[in-house]
Each structure stands twice: as structure tokens, then as C-alpha cells.
Amino acid sequence: MGWESWIIDTLKRALAYGTPLLWGTLGEIYAERAGVVNLGVEGMMILGALSAFAVAQSTGNPWLGILAASVVGGFAALIHAFFSVTLRANQYVSGLALTIFGLGLSGLLGTSWVGISLKNPLPKATIPGLERIPILGEALFRDHSYLTYIGIVLAVVLWFVLYKTRWGIAIRSVGESPSTADAMGIDVFAVQYLCVIFGGILAGVAGGFLSVEYRPAWTEGMTAGMGWIVIALTIFAAWDPLQAVGGVVLFGALYHLAYRLQAWFPPEFLKLMPYAFAILVLAVAGLRKVKRGAPASLGVPYVRGQR
Amino acid sequence: MRKLALVLAAVLLVSVVTFGAEKIKAGFVYVGPIGDLGWTYAHDYARRIVDEEFDWLETVYVESVPEGQEGAIIDRLVAQGCNVIFTTSFGFMDGTLEAAMRYPDVIFAHCSGFKRYKNMATYMADFYQVYYLNGLIAGALTKTGKVGYVAAHPIPELKRHINAFTIGVREVNPDAEVHVRWIFSWYDPAAAKEATEALVAEGCDVFAFTEDSPTVVQVAAEHGLPSFAHYSPMLKFAPDYVVSGQLVHWEAIYRDFLLKVKEGIYTPENLSHIDYWWTLPQGAVELGADFGVPINPVWEDELKANVIDHPVFGKVSIYDLVMIRQSQFGAPGITFDPFQGPVYDRKGNLRIPEGTWPSYETLITMQWAVDGVVGPWPGEPEG
DSSP, X not given: OOHHHXXXXXXXXXXXXXXXXXXXXHHHHHHXXXXXXXXXXXXXXXXXXXXXXXXXXXXXXXXXXXXXXXXXXXXXXXXXXXXIIISOOOHHHHHHHHHHHHHHHHHHHHGGGTTOBOSSOOOEEOOTTGGGSTTHHHHHSSSEEHHHHHHXXXXXXHXXXXXXXXXXXXXXXXXXXXXXXXXXXXXXXXXXXXXXXXXXXXXXXXXXXXXXXXXXXXXXXXXXTHHHHHHHHXXXXXXXXXXXXXXXXXXXXXXXXXXXXXXXXXXXXXXXXXXXXXXXXXXXXXXXXXXXXXXXXXXXXXXXXXX | OHHHHHHHHHHHHHHHHHHHHTOEEEEEEOSSXXXXXXXXXXXXXXXXXXXXXXXXXXEEEEOSOOTTOHHHHHHHHHHTTOSEEEEOOGGGHHHHHHHHHHOTTSEEEEESOOOOBTTEEEEEEXXXXXXXXXXHHHHHHOSSSEEEEEEXXXXXXXXXXXXXXXXXXXXXXXXXXXXXXXXXXXXXXXXXXXXXXXXXXXXXXXXXXXXXXXXXXXXXXXXXXXXXXXXXOOGGGSTTTEEEEXXXXXXXXXXXXXXXXXXXXXXXXXXXXXXXXXXXXXXXXEESSBXXXXXXXXXXXXXXXXXXXXXXXXXXXXHHHHHHHHHHTSSSOOOOOXXXXXXXXXXXXXXXXXXXXXXXXXXXXXXXXXXXXXXXXXXXXXX
């Protein structure tokens, strides 16, 4: 077992484990860039996981499952948008409620899907040509889920939209200063609604990935806290889609290594490592006064005519 | 006033009649969701069996109860009229004991603990014999000499199971190793998956586990590797790769317990010595990947063709060896124990002397690791 296999295994697992985190984080970045915190990621993911499994199992087509997950995730986010944007309810409370609601509802509706093995999971793909690159080719371009590749391309596209297009300017200005954006003629409510729903769609896909690819089965509570890691990664990535890729790969690598390294290090310490590392980076960034890019009006409901 | 007296009389009459009919209402307090396909799923599966079996029995349950909050839930169940209450997590132990003192007329039974009271019994269905049998098969199947084991928490129950499994592995394959990875959670599919992937990367080619989801068998099958199911029937998750496994029959214990309550053998006064520790002979556990399938037929020929030179039985196939050993755990009279001495821990200390079997205390407090276990072992004693 040479060092090559360590790098290949670690990167490969980091990407596979990181895929649902990436999709979820990209969605949350857009919601938060528009000024809306959505703590309902866990709830949207688990609803996505159940609907993806149910539809994939009934139709035999995992892609229809992913589609269903995205629709359900989008609708779940719509609830949050309605409460936090239209009713101006406390965003944190509304998001938490969505998580609790999602976990409960999926458990209730999912009982008949427990204990079934998915007939037809999502296929894996290898990218011809690129897979021949030494080490990295095998780690990054061989036998990954389609959703892994799409997720990385999506990160680049979302980065481009956010920083290089007028849409991106609109989204960012709504998150920084909704009253200014409003004065500029941007429909603040529309932007916030769209971004929150978009975030829900991506969170739904993240959940769907878990139940039709990563571990093709439905069990209650199967997201097991991934939604919260997404919230942390959003901050970790400084609300930047490209940094999200880096953050997810780093977190995923540490998560995998926590099990690889158990033969040499105390397992209790290793289990903490990815989380401790995330906190450390945030603390160092805070101490060095690095601008982390938090949208200035994050979490503040916008009321027209008030500053 | 008169009206009140009438109502009171009616209530009294109704309660006397109910009591006379000796209806039993049993409440179940679960730590996890009933859809986990693991621990709680198995308890609830058993609850439904006894509920259907006995027309004098009514059951209710509360799922996903956080440890520490069982007291309030028990209060509610008692208020709903439950006269027998089962609590199914080790962490419910103290709360159950307090409730038993609070409600001296209600019968309590706590799963997997060791504190009892005049109206509180304990019960457990244990797998260590079945893990040993699975170990025999795993030892025969590994080609790399490395068997992977994904484990939830480093507590005596799991250590006993991993040790029994390893003793089985080494009985047929003296040089084989069991590589252990801890995930510190009873239920975390992502952790179980990455732990399995880590073991695959290390060269393990057969898998067993203690965790509440079918993740390990699914991941092993993705790599084309055999595995052993845990707790619930998991054959359908990888029909070609699940070789065997351990299954629980909590209904065996619930049936016996509730019948004895019904017959008046168990009362709220005489439970302080009632402790069920049921294993293979009592039918509380079963060897198999699915009920009634001790060994997956796909693997039968390979295991029958694999003949070893066994120190006790001479030339014997792995299949026959498993069946012989299983019969030795059967009623009447157990004639073999996986931990029969001499057993040394991996640091070289003699733990169970030659010619003896482990006591119940030795089994339930086991902290050491046997020879052949590779990997971290939190809480491992020095001497």
C-alpha cells in the first residue's frame, strides 16, 4: 500500500461523502446571499431522501427520484420563504421548525419504505480521457456518481453567476442591503423567494443522493445531522461557491481519514477532527480579521420603508 | 351530591370490572425511531407479534425518546392506564427505577441494564454465541486474512461480541485478523459507510458489524465482498453477498414475560431477581441472514467444499462445523461456550482459566480484547 493509494482513496471518499454536502452548501449559500438563513436544510434533505427513494423504487428510475426530491425540497423551502420573507417571522425559528417538521413527516410517511433495498440505484460514471491522469484521474474522474460531477460544474456556474452577472449583483445586494436594492428597482421579495426555493431544490437533491446512490435504502433519520454540517460549511466557505468545493473536499477527506487512521490515533480524537478543524479555521480567520463575506443583512427580515 | 355518588360508583364498578378481566396494557418506551431497521425496529416488530397473539393484551408505544426523558413518558403511559411498561435502552435504567418506586403497582421491565427492584425486572437477548458462529464462516471466507468489523460504541456488549466473533475466525483460520473501526454512534449511515470504505482500503475482504443500519452489507456488496447481517433480516439488501448474520426474537421474551404477568406469577412484589439473559437455547436469537435461513444458499456449496483439519472434530467442512457448534448451544444442556478456557487477551494475560467457562459477570463486564483483534480498543485494561 503506497502513498498513491492513500491519496486516491482519501480523495475518492472525500468526493463521494462530500457530494450531498456540496449540493446542500451551494443551495444554502444562495439563500444566505439573499439574506435568508435557512436552518431547515436537514428537514429539506430528509424529505428529499424519502421522496427520491419512494419515486425511484416505484418507477424503477433513480433520476425521476432525484427530480421528485428537488421538487419536494423546493416546496419545503417555499414554506420557509413564506414564513420568513412574507410573514417576516424569525428566520432561525422558522428554519428549525422546518427541520423538525421534515424529520417527523418523513418518519411518519416513510414507515412502509423501511427495509427495502432499492432495485435500481443511480449509476456511476467515468470520464474518458481525464481518468488517465496519474493518481488524480483515478481519484477524481473514475467511478463517481453523475451528481458528483454535476455538483462541481454547478459550483463553478453558481460562482460565475454570483460574481460575474447582473443576477449575481441583484442577489448579493439584496443580502447586503435590501433597502438599497429596493431603491435600485430590484424586487427584493422575488429574489429572496427564488434563492430560498433554489436552496431547497439543491438540498432536496442532496437528500436524494443519500437514498438512491450513497446508501440506496430508506431509513428514518438517515441524514443523521448532515444538514447541520451544511450550515457550518456555508460559513466555512465564506458564502463562496468555489470555496465550498474546497471546504467540502477538505471536510470529506478528514471525515474519511477519521476511520483510516484509527489504527494509529485514538478514535475519539479522530472523530472530532473534522469538526475541530472547521472551528479552528473560523477562529483563525476571525482573529486575523479576514473578511469572511457574511451578507450584512443576513437573518434580518426586510420591511419596506425601514432601514 | 347524589349525582356525584352515582358517577363515583360507576367509575368504581368499571375499574373493578376491568381489573377482574385482567386486561393487560403494556407500554413500550423506545430510544430510536421504529423505522431504523435495527434495535427499535426489532422491539416494535416483537411488540406487534405479542399484541396480535394475545387478545387480553393491549399495547402502546412511544418512539425516539431521548435518554433522560423517559420519566415523563412513563408518567404519561401510566396515566393512560398501562400496567406493564418496557423500557428498551440502557440509558433508561435510572429513570425506570425512579418510576418503579413512584408507581409501586405497575410492573416494569428494563432492557439491557442491571438495576432491579421489587416491581422492576431486567431482560436481554444476547448474540455472543451467534457472533462466534458467524466468525467461523468469516474466518473460512477471508482470502486476505483480514476481516473487517464496524462497531458502534466501545462498551462491554460490543467487546464481548467482537471477541466471540474473533474466536470463531481464529478457530478455523489461526492467522487471520479482525480489524475494528469504531463509529461512536448506534445509527449513522454515513459514518458506517466511510468506516467500511476505510476497511476495504486496508485490504479487509469479509465484513461484520454492530450498528443499526444495513449500510455495511450494502457497501461490502458494492465491492463484491461477503458480509454478515446484524439484528434485522438484511438478506434482501445484498442477496448474493450476505452470508449469514444474527437475528433477534424479542417476542420470545415479551411472550414469556407477559404470560407470567397474566398468570399472576410475576407481581409488582417479586421481580427483584427476575433477569432474563436469553440466548440461542431459549430461542431469543437466531443464526441467519433472514428468518429460517441460517446460511445463504448461494454460499452453501462453497462452505461445504471447504474442509479443514479441526483440533476437536478432525476433518470437517465449515458448513458442518457451524451446524455442530450451533447444536452444542441447543437445548437441553449447552455443551460448548466460545469463551471456554484458556482464553488470553491480546496483551497476554490469562482471562479465563483452562477448563472453565466464563461467568455471567465476566461476560457482561468484558473490557479486554482477545488475540487477533487489531485496531483501537478504548478502555483496554493493562493487566
